[in-house]
Amino acid sequence: MSEFWTDNEDGINWVAISDITKSKGILTETAKKITQKGLESKNLEIIPKGTLLLSIFASLGKTTTLGIDSTVNQAIIGLQPNSKLNQKFLQYLFEDCERYINYYSSANTQENLNVSKIKDLVFPVPPLSEQVKIAAFLDQKTAQIDAIIEKKQKLLQLLDEKKKSVINEAVTGQKV
Numbered sequence: 609m610s611e612f613w614t615d616n617e618d619g620i621n622w623v624a625i626s627d628i629t630k631s632k633g634i635l636t637e638t639a640k641k642i643t644q645k646g647l648e649s650k651n652l653e654i655i656p657k658g659t660l661l662l663s664i665f666a667s668l669g670k671t672t673t674l675g676i677d678s679t680v681n682q683a684i685i686g687l688q689p690n691s692k693l694n695q696k697f698l699q700y701l702f703e704d705c706e707r708y709i710n711y712y713s714s715a716n717t718q719e720n721l722n723v724s725k726i727k728d729l730v731f732p733v734p735p736l737s738e739q740v741k742i743a744a745f746l747d748q749k750t751a752q753i754d755a756i757i758e759k760k761q762k763l764l765q766l767l768d769e770k771k772k773s774v775i776n777e778a779v780t781g782q783k784v
Contacts, residue, residue, distance in 0.1 A: 612646030620647055620654065621678035625663045628672045628684070633699070635661070636675040652679040659686040660695055662702060664726065669706035671699050685726065697739035700746050701731060 613619075619641025627638045647654070655661075657677050663670040665683035673695070680686065689695050702709075733739070777783055 612643055612649060614641050614643050616641065619643060621676050622646075623661060623674075623678045623680045623684055625665075625667045625670055625681075625683055628661060628663055628670045629667070631672040633672060634675045635672045635678070638676075638678060642679065647679060654679055655686040658695075659688055660699055660702075661686055662726065669702060669709040671702045671706075673699060687726075692736060693733065694736060694739035694743055696743035696747070700743060701733075705731075 620643070621638040622640045622642045623635065623638050624640065627635055642652075646652075654677050655674060657674050659674045661672050661674060661680065661684050663684050667683075674686075687698070689698050734742070
């Protein structure tokens with residue numbers, strides 16, 4: 609089995625749902641890599657950088673855009689929108705629908721979708737020019753929110769350090 613997996617930099621990136629979850633919108637690394645033999649043994653294809661990925665098993669509706677050429681496990685599909693769909697808009701659309709997508713799944717022991725069900729999903733889609741504007745607006749607003757979160761996290765870290773300093777000073781009588 610180890611002949612299919614590698615830690616070597618020359619290995620082929622293999623995307624799991626956990627990689628999608630950690631990616632924050634653009635996937636630039638994977639936890640695992642497979643060998644060429646692993647790729648060939650399962651007839652896997654290399655999906656090009658820029659493809660939108662969507663999880664269709666268990667953790668339904670998780671999305672990311674590939675920042676690296678990769679292959680995926682059976683729980684993930686790669687989507688390349690046609691000329692009427694803006695990919696970034698589609699990614700935001702799936703992110704928004706993640707909480708509802710399980711209504712379209714079939715369940716045995718876990719929730720699952722398939723390519724046919726994804727193709728049959730119906731969404732109201734504005735004209736391409738509006739999709740581009742919506743995606744740009746959401747990019748701007750989410751970047752602003754992310755910046756605020758980062759500042760708050762730094763503030764919390766500083767407050768935690770201050771708290772430890774006060775405790776240390778109270779316990780030892782020494783200023784740090």
